[in-house]
Amino acid sequence: xxxxxxxxxxxxxxxxxxxxxxxxxxxxxxxxxxxxxxxxxxxxxxxxxxxxxxxxxxxxxxxxxxxxxxxxxxxxxxxxxxxxxxxxxxxxxxxxxxxxxxxxxxxxxxxxxxxxxxxxxxxxxxxxxxxxxxxxxxxxxxxxxxxxxxxxxxxxxxxxxxxxxxxxxxxxxxxxxxxxxxxxxxxxxxxxxxxxxxxxxxxxxxxxxxxxxxxxxxxxxxxxxxxxxxxxxxxxxxxxxxxxxxxxxxxxxxxxxxxxxxxxxxxxxxxxxxxxxxxxxxxxxxxxxx
Ligand SMILES: *[C@@H]1O[C@H](CO)[C@@H](O)[C@H](O)[C@H]1NC(C)=O
Numbered sequence: 018x019x020x021x022x023x024x025x026x027x028x029x030x031x032x033x034x035x036x037x038x039x040x041x042x043x044x045x046x047x048x049x050x051x052x053x054x055x056x057x058x059x060x061x062x063x064x065x066x067x068x069x070x071x072x073x074x075x076x077x078x079x080x081x082x083x084x085x086x087x088x089x090x091x092x093x094x095x096x097x098x099x100x101x102x103x104x105x106x107x108x109x110x111x112x113x114x115x116x117x118x119x120x121x122x123x124x125x126x127x128x129x130x131x132x133x134x135x136x137x138x139x140x141x142x143x144x145x146x147x148x149x150x151x152x153x154x155x156x157x158x159x160x161x162x163x164x165x166x167x168x169x170x171x172x173x174x175x176x177x178x179x180x181x182x183x184x185x186x187x188x189x190x191x192x193x194x195x196x197x198x199x200x201x202x203x204x205x206x207x208x209x210x211x212x213x214x215x216x217x218x219x220x221x222x223x224x225x226x227x228x229x230x231x232x233x234x235x236x237x238x239x240x241x242x243x244x245x246x247x248x249x250x251x252x253x254x255x256x257x258x259x260x261x262x263x264x265x266x267x268x269x270x271x272x273x274x275x276x277x278x279x280x281x282x283x284x285x286x287x288x289x290x291x292x293x294x295x296x297x298x299x300x301x302x303x304x305x306x307x
Pocket of ligand 1: 167
């Protein structure tokens with residue numbers, strides 16, 4: 018069958034097929050791009066996947082799946098929760114799965130649940146088969162591990178971002194330090210705005226207020242020491258984050274009007290690409306048959 022096909026296909030035909038193939042690939046990319054625009058209502062912040070892989074059909078894999086569905090299920094009821102699955106005495110000792118999620122303190126529960134579902138879905142793609150992973154979206158955070166990391170103070174710096182733009186104004190840094198001091202005094206979730214500087218900070222829901230202050234103290238120190246004179250900076254530690262920015266710094270990037278336009282464009286591009294794939298396939302089939 019294959020030989021017959023090969024015998025009958027001229028080089029020109031082969032070239033045509035190749036061109037068609039790359040065209041289809043391009044369309045597929047466009048489709049995926051449109052799709053990711055549609056689904057990621059919450060901008061991506063960072064992701065980390067452990068190098069160790071999950072054994073397929075292992076007890077850990079089963080516990081992990083049950084953990085992730087507990088996380089998704091719980092996110093419509095509460096903005097924070099943690100789970101330990103399979104750490105009882107009955108199961109194999111290394112099969113336990115531990116995990117948590119945390120939504121940003123000002124999110125309504127339906128947005129929280131939406132964000133967590135999105136995060137778990139992305140983890141499944143980006144960190145497929147990792148036995149530990151964490152993903153932060155602008156709105157929620159999800160982490161799971163093969164070891165018990167719950168409620169243990171951990172101030173490791175996981176992700177930082179300093180704006181390329183810097184400032185020399187003393188006044189700016191006085192305000193910034195006031196904002197950071199205000200954020201640091203918070204326990205849980207805090208938004209702060211003083212004159213030309215704004216900030217936000219949050220601890221994981223299971224941190225005691227004492228541990229939360231310690232964590233935020235570290236985060237604030239990182240912002241000052243690592244990002245120096247940046248006009249905007251983010252420091253994400255294992256259990257808390259603190260961010261500040263000059264008022265207006267992000268406003269053109271995340272206005273909701275832009276988002277609507279982006280979505281509409283994505284829908285149109287997506288539909289057109291889908292239609293084009295369909296038409297191309299049809300004509301290819303007709304040519305192949307005739
Ligand atoms: C499982 O781990 C959780 C989280 O550390 C802990 O609270 C719980 O007591 C553990 N359960 C057992 C049976 O060891």
